[in-house]
Amino acid sequence: MTTSTASAATRQPTGASVNIPPRRLDFEFPETMKRYYYDDSPFLSSFLTTLSALFPEGESFFVESVRAYRDQITDPVLRAQVSGFIGQEAMHSKEHAAFNEAATRMGYPVTQQDKELGYLLRFGQKFLPKAVQISITTALEHYTAIIAEMLLRDPDVQQKFSPEMRQLWMWHALEENEHKTVAYDVYEQVSGSYLLRAGTMIPVTAIFFAVVAINHTRMLAADGKLTNFKDNWNGLKYCWGGKKGVFSRLLPQYLDYFRPGFHPKDHDTDALLHEWREKLFGADGTLSAQLKKTSGKKKATKTAVAA
Ligand SMILES: [Fe+2]
Ligand SMILES: [Fe+2]
Known part of the structure; x- marks a missing residue:
């Protein structure tokens, strides 16, 4: 087993990898x-x-x-x-x-x-x-x-x-x-x-x-x-x-x-979730740009703190 495969095998799952990703957004209510x-x-x-x-x-x-x-x-x-x-x-x-x-x-x-x-x-x-x-x-x-x-x-x-x-x-x-x-x-x-x-x-x-x-x-x-x-x-x-x-x-x-x-x-919503993930966060999702922006901000803050 290569090192990268071994680390992938031991890597713990995260919220995102089990389809429950915390998405940081920043709505404005003027x-x-x-x-x-x-x-x-x-x-x-x-x-x-x-x-x-x-x-x-x-x-x-x-x-x-x-x-x-x-x-x-x-x-x-x-x-x-x-x-x-x-x-x-x-x-x-x-x-x-x-x-x-x-x-x-x-x-x-x-x-x-x-x-x-x-x-x-x-x-x-x-x-x-x-x-x-x-x-x-x-x-x-x-x-x-x-x-x-x-x-x-x-x-x-x-x-x-x-x-x-x-x-x-x-x-x-x-x-x-x-x-x-x-x-x-x-x-x-x-x-x-x-x-x-x-x-x-x-x-x-x-x-x-x-x-x-x-x-x-x-x-x-x-x-x-x-x-x-x-x-x-x-x-x-x-x-x-x-x-x-x-x-x-x-x-x-x-x-x-x-x-x-x-x-x-028992209330199956898998297809519905797939549809709405696309509508909101897919390539043309109505919240994709906002999510990208707020994730970018979060990364920038982390980098600044680390520096
Ligand atoms: Fe809840
Ligand atoms: Fe909630």
Whole structure:
């Protein structure tokens, strides 16, 4: 065996080599950006802003709950997937924090909501056993995976975004699907209890819906749109209107989580991921130039530090 072959054989896999590459991006959200960036709707735009407000604290909770078990994972592939997962979620937090600053400038109570969620999650980190914390992450990663899959599949949903916000959400959706098995596989390895997994999903769902509903109402109030009945009603129907509602139609996928043998891979998104990697980061990808630029910056900083 030659030296180079030997070193290749012993080289540890990385997030990128297991198809979970942390991509450093740098979105800009100028003062002139569209306030109602989804379908010109105050209700739907502030709903997405409500979700964005939850990401920085929420995703760092995900990361911590998985990181707590990193040393127990011996499988090199899963270890690499965990690294990819941590890197991707850190980037999501960073970019959503940048958007959240823009939303704060627009007068939305994003900072307050981010802080409150932080208190709630730190309370959980202090008092809940680690196995419960990772089962919460596994439950919420199921939510993000099925919502992200819907985003990647549905052109009608995609075209309602303003162009710059579409980039942010489609990138996030792609990566949520790239790493959708990671928290689950770590959970299976360190606990694997079906009762804990399924049992956690029920309070997580109740708390998640309550937090989103309360925070969204506050966003609408801050925007002076609480009594904008027509748009609010249309927005509710768009989200929850039976079989056509973008979220209500996800009910079968949501319920699948309660099946004893469930695994996130059962919802096959390989072809979809391939398609979206090309669309965003391929030769003519809409984010390729930005990725190249930000990777270049990172390399330049490293070189400067080394020098
Ligand atoms: Fe994420
Ligand atoms: Fe995630």
